[in-house]
Amino acid sequence: MTDDAATAPTCLARGLSGSVGDPGGRGADGRPRHAAALTFFWGPMDCGKSTMALQMNYNHARQGRRGLVTTRIDRSLGPQVTTRIGLAHTAIEVTDTLDLRTLVRQARDDGVRVDYLICDEASFYEVAHVEQMAELVDRYDVDVYAFGLATDFRSCLFPAAQRLFELADKVARIQVEVLCWCGREGLLNARVVDGEVVRSGAQVVIGDTVPTGQVRYQVLCRRHHRTGDLGGQ
Numbered sequence: 001m002t003d004d005a006a007t008a009p010t011c012l013a014r015g016l017s018g019s020v021g022d023p024g025g026r027g028a029d030g031r032p033r034h035a036a037a038l039t040f041f042w043g044p045m046d047c048g049k050s051t052m053a054l055q056m057n058y059n060h061a062r063q064g065r066r067g068l069v070t071t072r073i074d075r076s077l078g079p080q081v082t083t084r085i086g087l088a089h090t091a092i093e094v095t096d097t098l099d100l101r102t103l104v105r106q107a108r109d110d111g112v113r114v115d116y117l118i119c120d121e122a123s124f125y126e127v128a129h130v131e132q133m134a135e136l137v138d139r140y141d142v143d144v145y146a147f148g149l150a151t152d153f154r155s156c157l158f159p160a161a162q163r164l165f166e167l168a169d170k171v172a173r174i175q176v177e178v179l180c181w182c183g184r185e186g187l188l189n190a191r192v193v194d195g196e197v198v199r200s201g202a203q204v205v206i207g208d209t210v211p212t213g214q215v216r217y218q219v220l221c222r223r224h225h226r227t228g229d230l231g232g233q
Contacts, residue, residue: 181231
């Protein structure tokens with residue numbers, strides 16, 4: 001990171017030059033200044049997080065707001081947000097060294113207004129990126145909508161997701177119900193390698209939900225995640 005403040009929670013108290021707007025009044029998109037918020041939408045796989053992210057972007061753009069869409073490790077392995085129902089949108093790939101504040105500053109320097117950020121696959125971001133999201137809200141008056149998983153294949157919180165739970169103004173579980181094979185509500189994401197649930201390995205390994213993959217993921221209820229029972233699939 002180019003800014004030491006991005007590496008620790010204390011960055012929120014340090015501030016940055018270049019914040020926009022005057023105290024009070026309204027921004028260029030007509031909304032009251034200092035009304036921006038950091039919102040984290042979370043849920044297990046297949047609950048429609050990326051679909052909701054694209055719908056959110058569409059709704060805001062339709063009302064004349066201008067935003068940026070970012071992602072990290074999308075299932076397409078490209079700089080885009082894709083969904084399992086066939087929707088897709090180009091996006092900015094978030095790397096370890098990308099500073100979201102610099103991204104917004106550069107866009108504004110180029111004359112592009114940025115009212116909001118859509119951050120898909122946010123659980124795979126670095127914790128520093130979450131700190132930057134908070135600062136964009138507090139000092140730049142940019143709404144940030146983050147979408148991602150809460151827990152990994154071991155049922156442990158992703159570090160970025162944990163920080164979003166700690167910092168977000170609003171946290172909402174996406175309400176599209178995902179079912180375990182047994183019919184109970186699916187809560188946890190199991191990693192399946194060669195047909196068996198695994199409990200160890202790197203926190204992030206690329207895979208999908210298709211049953212033919214050597215490495216794949218399956219949503220299970222807590223009981224069957226703990227027992228590793230895939231229901232004969």
